[in-house]
Amino acid sequence: MRKINQWKFKTKSIAYIKSTTFKTKTSYVKVSFISIILGLLCGIIFLYCFGMNGFGFIFSSLIKPFTSPVEPEGTVILLAVFILLGLGLALGFRIKLFNMGGSGQAIGGLLITYLFLNAVTGGSDFSNLPGGYGILLFLIFIVSGAIVSSLTGILKVLFNIHEVATSIVINWILWYLLKYVLFIKFDTQLNSPNLPEVFGSQLWVFAIIFALVSIVLVFVVCETTTVGYKYKVVGTQSTAAKYAGIKTNSFIIGVTALQGVFISAAGFFYYFGLKSNISVTNDIMPLLGFDGIPIALVAFNNFLGIIPVAILWAVLKDGIQLTMNSPQYMGLPSETSDLLFGIIILFSTMYLLLMKINISNYVNIIIHKIRDPKFKTEIEIINSDIKELKKEKNILILNLDSTNEKLKIKELKKQIQNKSENLEILRDELNSLTNEYKENKAFQISKIKNKIKDLKLEKHLFINKELDKYNEHSIKGLKKVYEGKYNSTTFPILDQVVSIESEIQNIKESLSNSNIKEQEKLIAKKNKLELKAASLINKQESQIKYFKNNFASTKQEAKTYLNDLKLIYKKEIKELEAKKGSRTFKKLKIRKLKIDLLEKQMEVVKIYGSNI
Template identity: 35%
Template sequence: MRHTIVSLISIILGLIAGGILMLFIGSNPIEGYTYLLQGALKNLERIGNTLATATPLIFTGLSVAFAFRTGLFNIGASGQMLIGGLLASAVGLTYDLSRPVLLLVMVIVGLIGGALWAFIPGLLKAKFNVHEVVSTIMMNWIAYWTVYYVIPSYFKGEFLETESKTLADSATLKAPFLTEMFAGSYINLGLFLAVIAVIIVSFIINKTTLGFELKAVGFNRHAAEYAGMKVNRNIILSMLISGALAGLGGVALYTGNASTIQIGILPAQGYDGIAVALLGANNPIGVFFAAILFGILYSGTGFMNAMTEIPPELANTIIAIIIYFAATSVMIERLLNKFMKNRSHKKEKSGPVVEKGDS
């Protein structure tokens, strides 16, 4: 409950700060936020696009949150997304299989690709105590340049060398029934995969021995080791699962929301997943709703820019401010705890009121 309050405070502070910025440039904050919400939720098409925008963020938020549970900071979700999306796209462009089999293979290959890309930082952390922040950042750039080389060399598009060939509809997560249901939006089957991932991760963390051990390692690595837990194995396993989730995010992004991969772009969703995980208090359900919030913000800014004089740079700044407050949620929680302790201390100090007739 307290984590939920902290997250809500972070969101409110971010929106207030964004509103103050709007006032500074002479715009009406209420009007601006009204158009932002309309841009994200005005009709079925916009709702579908919002959900599609949030889908990769659900995966990257889960990825970061799962690693956090083991005391690891996986900042390499962007690279893991790239590799997962690259491998899934390579399968879709190379093989001609029946659609259910092809999509299943693409999802599995993307999952494995992301997991293997996170395995190296996990192994370096477990065996040599190499900090995972450094190693995952390096793996991001290795993935970046790998895609930069592989796409033009083997999967070059028909008109542009900077992007891959376009996947056939049968090799994407797009579903006609969803497109029709949401009036032509680009919502796709990736959303269902994301919901399944939320359920599975929640079950692993809260209902399994593995989840208990991962949380124990995250709380105190030395105490967990003293208790007989295999700390190094759990670190590697945590990074594998974290990378697999990010790899699925790449599948959702590059074969669901889009049907090509562009070179020279490190997906921002990998870094936004950090803010989503923090805002969701590293809880799978919280991550899901935090990702939906970010989907609303990203989807609605274009409409807000079009309907008001608020420049696009300010819209992006508002998102950045909310991300900033999400990142400082730990500080907000400490202030909240201090406030609650002071309040409890004052109540204890005042003591019960005794009437004269009672003595």
């Protein structure tokens, strides 16, 4: 059974890696990576504008948190904070719920915590707080955050008030309420009273464990349970979810409450682990809740993707601060780190554009233009037609056309200026003719736009068709032949093995309710089925090994054939170029040789495909 399970896992994993779903997910990873790289490059350029070594600054920022003599606990707590913030916001973004109340949720937890600490100690000095209050303070923080956050969900469900508006208003209400309490209760003028130490020096351990467990739990629930499936349906098809009987309102309130739990937990670790108090000297509200937005955006709301993005954020955040304290970077503004993150966020919001950028496809098109003169000519003809249509469109837009209607309009305007007789009739005629001209012009522009759109689609389809044709029949097509053989061999056997496994499972269930004789028969049948499954697996593995070896040797033969072919044609082209004669004739002859070479390159599958 173990071998069956291992083979099944391996086969399904290979199938998943080749699937469209996996390719889509990897495209998101690609875009996240590109947005981060582009953001860092723009940051580097900005630093060079200040006369600083941009590459040196970024490199130093990435390694400082690991090489600095400062204890790394702060970086770990910051990582936990970013994970929880990203998780909380991604939960909402996935169901199109844009809860901007992260700062308010953290402030709400802080407000109730100060009131509780004041009630326990009777003052503003919390340094002598008895031990054992850590878990209680943590619970106070997250329950307060959950209540504050769920308010946005309740208001959305009951009164259809958008969550962005309510969450921002609640942020400011809680911020001023906290300031009021600090002024009245603690007579605070500059900074709030210092929060007590909780969990001793082990807060960072609790923070990172809580953050990672939260991520894993949310991922498992969303990916493997009925609740998770309903959550996905609410996010992707809310109308369909309502018709299916899913209580979307309950999900909205539940998700906002859960967001409050994670974001306020991040607030707890931030204020108790990194910043023991809060400044109240101005009206600038703490922006802690907003730090999670870029993490969720860059990770594309993927729960597991939040972890690497949060690691980068935490390392850069700490590293930039440490690097800015170095003598060679002392002149940099304090907002440098925020600027760098802002640039990365900007590029992450351009994900649709970045996803459309397929560099390998552009390279393939350029290569195929060099390879196939017919392909190049066809594209040039379509591009020329598009260019001409664009010229026509621009002439119409800029009123550079000279139609009879336009000439008539000019003539009528002159007659009116010269105060000719029947002015009213002339004005009516002018208005009628102008409207007719404008309508005709709008129709012509629309017609040209549609033609351009059709030509672009034709060009796109032509390029895809030609590239697919080349990939299918050239040496690249040998891989498709191998994959076809792999699929036709593997998946029928996989179906048989799954069926056998189901039978074995039924036998195992029947064993406990059978007598000794029946058990012996069932065990014998089970062993026979296991042997049959093992035989099928061995058959599949030996066939795939045979196909793989054939594919490798055939590909090598094809490469040798193509190299020899290229040498022959290159020699002919060189000889032709060396000969005296008409340049046009030479060009036509070289073009014909290139087309002949391409046709022979596209016979590779026909010649060698049957060898696999």
